[in-house]
Amino acid sequence: MKKFLPFLFLAFVSLFIFSCDNDDNVVGDGDTYSKVRDATGTFTSADSYTLSMDLNISNTDVVLVYRRVNNLWQSIPKTYYLDNVTAPNTGRELDYSFDFNTQEVNIRTSANFNQASMSSAEANQYLNNQTFRIVLVPASAAKGTNTVDTSDYNAVIKYYGLNDSNVSVTKAN
Structure with missing residues (x-):
């Protein structure tokens, strides 16, 4: 029995050695590398x-788009409710949305009013010289709702280990 115990102990320890590996913190699907790119333009x-931006996008990528608002990144789609100074409570809505294919990302505004009628202050705030951050991430990891809150830009950057200190800027359109 004394000779049997060391073999049993060795078998028990080897079970833990072979069941542990360090690949648990790999995020992605193996062929997609997360990317960050800025696009600027005027609607x-x-x-x-x-605003259209040419970008090579793998069919296994998910595209996340954020709009710069002051010093923060705000996830889009996003709806803004605008007050009309001359006619308050008119229910004016301005929406940011985006779509993409394997070659480009299109960011657009739509409204339930004529956007050309915006005041210059509104146009400067919502249409002129807008900056968007486009983040490409692997689809497999982004699908899970428990993995990362994609509406939180900082959580996405941290989760995917992205360096956003020197992001290339592309002029859209």
Whole structure:
């Protein structure tokens, strides 16, 4: 029996040695590398209030888009409710949304009013010289709702280990 106990102990310890590996913190699907890119531009009626940015996107990527608001990144889609100074409570809504395919990302504004009628202050705040941050992440990890809150830019950057200190900027349209 004394000779049997060391073998039993060795078998028990080896079970833990072989069942542990360090690959648990790999985020991704193996062929997608997370990327961060900025796009700047002005929404105009000539471009149907759409900013287009050429970008090579794998079909296994998920695209997340954030709009710069002061010093923060705000997830889009997003709806703003605007007051009309001359006619309060008019229910004016301005929406930011985006779509993408394997070659480009399109960011657009739409409204339940004529965007050309915006005051210059509103146009400066919502249409002119807007900056968006586009983040490409692997689809497999982004699907799970318990993995990362994709509406929180800082959580996404931390989760995917992205360096956002020197992001390349592309002029949209």
